[in-house]
Amino acid sequence: MLGVARMMQQPVQPAEATRSAVSVKNLDIRFGGKGAEFTALSDVSVEIPEGALVTMLGPSGCGKSTLLRAVADLVHVSDGSISVLGQPPKKAREGRDFAFVFQEATLLPWRSAIDNVGLPLEVGKHDSSLPTADPQEMLALVGLKGREKALPHELSGGMRQRVAIARALVTRPRILLMDEPFGALDEITRDKLNEELLRLWQETGTTILFVTHSIPEAVFLGEYVLMLESLPGRVKEFMKVDLPHPRKLAVRDTVEFIRITAKLRALLEEC
Amino acid sequence: MTDFTHGSKQGVAMPLEKRNGVAEAVMGFFASHYPAILAVTGCIALWQFVVWFFAVPTFMAPSPVEVFHAFGENGAILWANLLPTLLEAFLGFIFGNLIAILLAVWFVYSSTAEKAFYPIAVIVKSIPIIALAPILVLIFGNGIAPKIIIAGLICFFPTLVNMVQGLKAASPAMLDLMRVLSASNAEVFWKVRLPASLPFLFAALKIAATSSVMGAIVAEWIGSSYGLGALIIEATYNFRSPLLYATVVIAAGLAVALFFVVSFIESRVIRWKPDAQH
Numbered sequence: 001m002l003g004v005a006r007m008m009q010q011p012v013q014p015a016e017a018t019r020s021a022v023s024v025k026n027l028d029i030r031f032g033g034k035g036a037e038f039t040a041l042s043d044v045s046v047e048i049p050e051g052a053l054v055t056m057l058g059p060s061g062c063g064k065s066t067l068l069r070a071v072a073d074l075v076h077v078s079d080g081s082i083s084v085l086g087q088p089p090k091k092a093r094e095g096r097d098f099a100f101v102f103q104e105a106t107l108l109p110w111r112s113a114i115d116n117v118g119l120p121l122e123v124g125k126h127d128s129s130l131p132t133a134d135p136q137e138m139l140a141l142v143g144l145k146g147r148e149k150a151l152p153h154e155l156s157g158g159m160r161q162r163v164a165i166a167r168a169l170v171t172r173p174r175i176l177l178m179d180e181p182f183g184a185l186d187e188i189t190r191d192k193l194n195e196e197l198l199r200l201w202q203e204t205g206t207t208i209l210f211v212t213h214s215i216p217e218a219v220f221l222g223e224y225v226l227m228l229e230s231l232p233g234r235v236k237e238f239m240k241v242d243l244p245h246p247r248k249l250a251v252r253d254t255v256e257f258i259r260i261t262a263k264l265r266a267l268l269e270e271c
Numbered sequence: 272m273t274d275f276t277h278g279s280k281q282g283v284a285m286p287l288e289k290r291n292g293v294a295e296a297v298m299g300f301f302a303s304h305y306p307a308i309l310a311v312t313g314c315i316a317l318w319q320f321v322v323w324f325f326a327v328p329t330f331m332a333p334s335p336v337e338v339f340h341a342f343g344e345n346g347a348i349l350w351a352n353l354l355p356t357l358l359e360a361f362l363g364f365i366f367g368n369l370i371a372i373l374l375a376v377w378f379v380y381s382s383t384a385e386k387a388f389y390p391i392a393v394i395v396k397s398i399p400i401i402a403l404a405p406i407l408v409l410i411f412g413n414g415i416a417p418k419i420i421i422a423g424l425i426c427f428f429p430t431l432v433n434m435v436q437g438l439k440a441a442s443p444a445m446l447d448l449m450r451v452l453s454a455s456n457a458e459v460f461w462k463v464r465l466p467a468s469l470p471f472l473f474a475a476l477k478i479a480a481t482s483s484v485m486g487a488i489v490a491e492w493i494g495s496s497y498g499l500g501a502l503i504i505e506a507t508y509n510f511r512s513p514l515l516y517a518t519v520v521i522a523a524g525l526a527v528a529l530f531f532v533v534s535f536i537e538s539r540v541i542r543w544k545p546d547a548q549h
Contacts, residue, residue, distance in 0.1 A: 073451075074451070093453055096453075099451070100447070100451045102444045106442065106444045106448050108463065108466070110542070119452070122462070123455075124453035124454050125453070151543050153543060153544040
């Protein structure tokens with residue numbers, strides 16, 4: 001299976017991509033001490049091309065969040081290596097090369113929307129020469145112009161997640177790591193945010209790694225879909241989604257879309 | 272009611288909105304609290320009736336009217352003894368809570384410290400405060416110090432427990448976010464942990480506000496010559512029951528006043544809803 005996955009990676013490298021945004025080689029991640037050791041990821045290798053939007057699918061417990069967190073330097077790597085824009089994850093984190101969006105909006109409830117977006121500019125001893133964006137502009141970009149002074153409890157779940165995205169964008173990251181960011185939202189809000197995320201991706205050219213539980217979401221957003229299988233977590237499939245951009249929600253009713261989701265569903269059942 | 276509103280409109284030359292505001296505030300307070308107001312009034316009336324009907328002697332239990340008179344007759348004494356108690360309760364509140372907060376911060380950052388000193392805090396807490404008072408008077412003499420210490424001790428434990436919980440209340444995802452942002456420990460403390468702990472802290476401070484008065488009074492029972500506690504003892508031994516009751520009312524009033532001061536500060540400081548972050 002692993003061999004297949006590796007072979008699959010070759011033809012999907014786009015010709016214009018000169019380097020990888022994220023390069024994972026023979027990654028092993030194990031949790032727990034001796035005796036009670038649990039292997040979350042085993043021999044995972046994958047190349048994320050710069051500027052790509054890669055969605056990560058897999059049965060729960062397959063380690064897709066763990067992989068994302070390892071890229072973000074939130075999890076200790078047991079074996080193998082991760083390179084983010086050619087550096088170890090710790091360096092990339094300190095250099096503000098990536099931003100992370102969690103399933104919960106994780107806003108500070110005592111701060112207004114605009115002050116939450118500005119948080120990354122206040123903390124960490126980051127290089128002041130690094131490019132940053134205006135929090136006001138970022139809020140406008142996610143469609144929250146006029147709600148700058150609102151406290152998180154005055155915003156809906158979808159709006160709070162928009163604030164979280166604006167906060168992630170304020171450091172102008174080259175990579176956006178998103179861990180089921182719309183998982184807790186209702187379907188209508190989720191659809192809307194999906195469309196807007198695609199628009200943001202196309203406008204900013206940011207590389208996006210997006211973990212999801214939903215096959216349609218993975219296909220709709222993904223330029224590539226990375227599927228992991230569980231116990232232990234390894235790469236099952238890395239495939240390009242051949243749907244034209246810009247995509248509208250209606251693309252989900254096309255035969256091609258349904259064909260891809262059906263294929264992924266069949267693969268998921270094998271995991 | 273209509274007469275009252277109408278009368279105030281006629282009689283007082285205030286801006287129209289403000290007059291309505293005051294009238295509405297009074298009406299609103301009565302409208303929302305009338306069950307409590309009626310119940311309290313009823314209890315006092317019942318008390319007056321029982322004392323009168325059974326001809327209870329004043330030294331045993333004075334009537335509300337007698338207690339009311341006691342306020343007038345002993346105004347100077349009550350005031351003179353209120354101030355030391357207020358000072359002791361206030362200083363005890365400040366020191367007790369300050370030490371509890373600092374200890375909680377230490378506990379959160381050092382699990383060794385928590386393991387070492389938490390049991391001691393529990394042991395100190397389990398000694399009845401009234402049993403501790405004579406010991407402290409023996410050590411620190413009869414001055415203001417043992418009273419402040421006892422008032423402080425009584426505040427200390429609830430604040431310690433709540434503050435430790437509050438400082439640990441920040442969600443793991445929030446701490447992950449701060450790590451992704453390469454925030455320092457100090458930044459995590461000032462920008463996340465401390466603000467997140469404030470609702471927990473104020474819950475404890477409201478308890479401490481009332482119990483600090485209790486601590487000061489209990490301390491004054493042990494061989495003190497001033498303060499509301501001393502006045503309670505003196506009035507009891509001299510069968511001056513109306514004065515005793517008046518002192519008790521003053522002590523309760525002091526505790527309630529401190530409680531409302533803390534509640535007011537809380538409403539100014541905490542304008543967010545803690546559970547809305549998910």
